[in-house]
Amino acid sequence: MLLSSGYFKRHKTKKRHRSLSALILSLLFAVSLFGGCSADINSAESSSPNGEVTPPEVIVESPGPVEMPAEQEVPEVPEIDFNVVKPNELGEVMVIMYHNLGDKNTDYARTAESFRADLERLYEMGFRTLPLRDLVKGNITTPAGYTPVVLTFDDGHITNFKLLEDQTIDPDCVVGIMSAFAEEHPDFGMHATFFFNGGTPFAQKDSVAFKFNYMLENGMDIGNHSFGHEHFKPLSAHEVEAALGKNAVQLKKLLPENYEIDLLALPYGERPAEGQRGTLIEGQYEGVPYKNIAILNVGWKPSVSPFDVSFDFASIQRVQSGDGHLQLTDWLDGYAANPDKRFISDGRADRVAIPAILSEKVDLTGFEGLELLEY
Numbered sequence: 493m494l495l496s497s498g499y500f501k502r503h504k505t506k507k508r509h510r511s512l513s514a515l516i517l518s519l520l521f522a523v524s525l526f527g528g529c530s531a532d533i534n535s536a537e538s539s540s541p542n543g544e545v546t547p548p549e550v551i552v553e554s555p556g557p558v559e560m561p562a563e564q565e566v567p568e569v570p571e572i573d574f575n576v577v578k579p580n581e582l583g584e585v586m587v588i589m590y591h592n593l594g595d596k597n598t599d600y601a602r603t604a605e606s607f608r609a610d611l612e613r614l615y616e617m618g619f620r621t622l623p624l625r626d627l628v629k630g631n632i633t634t635p636a637g638y639t640p641v642v643l644t645f646d647d648g649h650i651t652n653f654k655l656l657e658d659q660t661i662d663p664d665c666v667v668g669i670m671s672a673f674a675e676e677h678p679d680f681g682m683h684a685t686f687f688f689n690g691g692t693p694f695a696q697k698d699s700v701a702f703k704f705n706y707m708l709e710n711g712m713d714i715g716n717h718s719f720g721h722e723h724f725k726p727l728s729a730h731e732v733e734a735a736l737g738k739n740a741v742q743l744k745k746l747l748p749e750n751y752e753i754d755l756l757a758l759p760y761g762e763r764p765a766e767g768q769r770g771t772l773i774e775g776q777y778e779g780v781p782y783k784n785i786a787i788l789n790v791g792w793k794p795s796v797s798p799f800d801v802s803f804d805f806a807s808i809q810r811v812q813s814g815d816g817h818l819q820l821t822d823w824l825d826g827y828a829a830n831p832d833k834r835f836i837s838d839g840r841a842d843r844v845a846i847p848a849i850l851s852e853k854v855d856l857t858g859f860e861g862l863e864l865l866e867y
């Protein structure tokens with residue numbers, strides 16, 4: 493027994509990262525049941541609140557009509573009381589930068605105990621995890637009145653995801669802690685992005701496949717941190733392409749075919765010289781192209797909202813973990829004193845709700861199908 497049954501229960505409910513082959517199989521199966529009528533297939537599909545198309549689940553043993561799972565029904569979202577929720581989807585979003593867990597708290601390490609306390613405080617203060625991809629796509633599925641938070645972990649350290657000798661997940665590694673926390677607080681979610689360099693992800697070579705599979709099934713993501721943790725500043729465009737492209741190729745070999753390596757955390761937060769920077773966004777290595785949709789800095793402050801006119805997907809600020817000046821604890825203290833600075837969701841992914849006084853700051857260019865509501 494590798495994991496507690498609780499893990500598997502959660503696996504079953506996660507559909508986001510259904511593999512392409514499973515999707516194709518489901519569709520093919522649906523085609524055979526519906527006699528190949530494409531109109532029926534289309535009507536059997538539905539968009540989830542975050543806009544993804546979910547294929548129908550076919551229940552073979554049912555003698556009656558094909559049953560659709562509950563998630564096919566898109567529930568009516570009740571309108572919020574704007575004066576109570578006070579949504580501000582132009583507020584700040586923290587993209588938190590962690591590295592490894594360790595025996596004591598430093599700028600780069602956090603103890604397991606402090607990491608748990610961070611999650612607890614974020615939860616209590618109304619933060620809910622959001623995938624990085626959803627942030628940059630403006631797909632804010634965070635419930636009304638809550639604030640999205642993006643968790644990131646650089647360098648693929650073993651303390652991020654470690655299997656013990658009996659092949660169970662170390663309850664004191666990041667994934668073990670987040671998984672246990674999500675069991676107790678399912679609405680917090682366990683979305684996080686882990687950024688890797690070349691070499692064995694999480695430093696346990698026999699368990700990479702299990703770990704990546706577990707992560708994808710639980711809404712966690714895998715991103716690029718360059719092959720050799722290079723300093724980008726002195727590199728030529730070609731060298732940057734090699735550092736990013738080679739790593740993307742290696743990581744993709746360990747992942748399902750349809751999984752894109754399109755999230756980048758800059759090593760040391762360094763950028764190549766002006767003129768060479770386009771290769772951070774796209775390039776190719778040995779004929780294999782890569783394209784990044786989010787590029788993260790090594791920062792000291794929250795990101796602006798993706799709907800803010802100054803948002804730049806190629807330069808997203810992060811907040812460093814820790815208790816020092818301008819580190820996570822400091823920002824949380826700040827939000828406790830000034831709660832109106834943070835992003836407050838209106839609970840609808842298809843609508844951007846902002847106080848009318850901020851109307852000059854909003855820019856929805858590039859986001860499709862979003863309705864703007866000023867109040």
Ligand SMILES: [Zn+2]
Nearest residue numbers: 646647759760
């Ligand atoms: Zn790093």
